[in-house]
Amino acid sequence: MVRLRIFVRQNGLTLFFGVIFVAALIGQSFAGLAAYNETQISEHLAEITWLQYVTSSSFTTDVAENWQSEYLQFLLFIWATVWLVQRGSPESKKTYEAGPGSDEDQKVGPAATLSSPPSAAAEGLRRVLFSHSLLIVMGSIFVLSWLAQSVTGVSAFNEQQLNNLEAPLSWGEYVVSPDFWSRTLQNWQSEFLAVGSMAVLSIFLRERGSPESKAVGEPHEKTA
């Protein structure tokens, strides 16, 4: 019991977001089912069950289009903060630190310490891959989610096309269609706005105790 309490306390952030993710996904499934069935009824088509909805392309594309944009947001944020800085923002390195940093700064190769991960001390491809592993994994999830959005999106779009007695599109036609890009860009713009505004607002605003914020008493112009 004590070990469980310690585990929960030490992993609270992950557990909290894991729980609210699952709760939100379940909520989305029921709200989406209700919306889907409203459309079915208005088109004089049969309603579907929850299980049929959560395995439908309609639900999957709604999920995938949000996932891809979130992972793109992280991907760009990780990459951009290597090379770009924002004076005064706790999200930024100091203005003279732009770039990947020296091996000493990064504690890689001969500069690795005893507590460094073995891959940081390794030579060659292993170290290169580990040095960019966060970007690689986030990027891979982004690409896979975007691909999933396109595959499920064409199916959902074509189902609606058929309901309207219109011809379906091929995958190639769909990925250059207004529907695909409208779904994609409406998510991207909100993510970019959120990251940009966080970088700027955190220059002047504070949240006491949050590692996302400077200490309340830090000057506005202090970066990182």
Place this chain on the structure above:
Amino acid sequence: VIVERRRAEGQKGRSAEGQKGRRKVAMRRRIGSGAGARAVLVASLLAGALTAALAGCSTLGPTSADADATVAAFGAALEAGDGVTACALLDEGAVDDVQSQTKADCSDGVLELDLPVAGSPHATEVYGRSALVRAAADSLFLTVAGADWRIRAAGCTPVRDAPFECMIEGG
């Protein structure tokens, strides 16, 4: 649109001290030597979940072969003058349309409309709970009703940049 949450820290490469330094150490502990593999595993699970959902689309409900069979049965019923069987293969909206157009029971009306007998399907596309079956003499739109396909529109001809024009259509 999902609410954002950022902070993928870790790789920010700060030669940090104080708070930033502590975060960096914590992240390094989390990443650890096996974390790359764990992250790949998580990515694979996410992709797998999506793939499973995709696969699920095709495992629940009737198949494209079932759609072809429904169209074949509808054509056979029309050829045999069996209006009762033909109407049993139509969805509710299509039955209403037949009765509305002919002012007769569906079983009589569907034969009066002189619908084309589709023949062998040469292209069948299924998306979700809808299907389009193209055959030599007709194109038909189908929808899932219960565990079976039902014909939603028949006697359909394509119109450029517009919906098909159909002799009967439900919904």
